[in-house]
Amino acid sequence: DAKTTQPTSMDCAEGRAANLPCNHSTISGNEYVYWYRQIHSQGPQYIIHGLKNNETNEMASLIITEDRKSSTLILPHATLRDTAVYYCIVRVGGSSNTGKLIFGQGTTLQVKP
């Protein structure tokens, strides 16, 4: 599975959009981009995933560049409860998918009042 690179930490003002970048320059054609987050002392929580197209759900939007070498997770209106470590993970799809999630160090997002 391809490796991802994320900034170590970011701040965001409450109510503003939080844009979390992720580089995955070695991603291959059958690899999906997944985002999870982990609030302090809790288990990780799935946010969103995508292959090529931009995706949106009730939690966030995922923007994947055309060359797929990077992506951005967008929390449109960040709240204090969004303070967490955000993990960008690249994972193989298809029948060869073992389901393994390889977590990098993630981005610690601090939402401030």
Add this chain to the structure above:
Amino acid sequence: DAMVIQNPRYQVTQFGKPVTLSCSQTLNHNVMYWYQQKSSQAPKLLFHYYDKDFNNEADTPDNFQSRRPNTSFCFLDIRSPGLGDAAMYLCATSRDHRGSGYEQFFGPGTRLTVL
């Protein structure tokens, strides 16, 4: 609500004394995973079950074993805990892992302290 439950939330054991952590799920998912998360580190997969098929990660120490007696339950056994095994242990499930789109649902974790 369907969920992943881990008991206990906090476990204290003595150096070398076997300990078992448990995980149960009401999601009826095929796959169950165990991750280890040491302080200030990212979670690391130890092993997983696809139904009854056990899949061990290559670098998981022999000290760690797992049992899955039925779909709902999965246990993590640490035969002789060392100080370095102190960590948060996370259980996760997914409906399947073949293909994409099968997100993993995590339990709250069990924090293990080794004295």
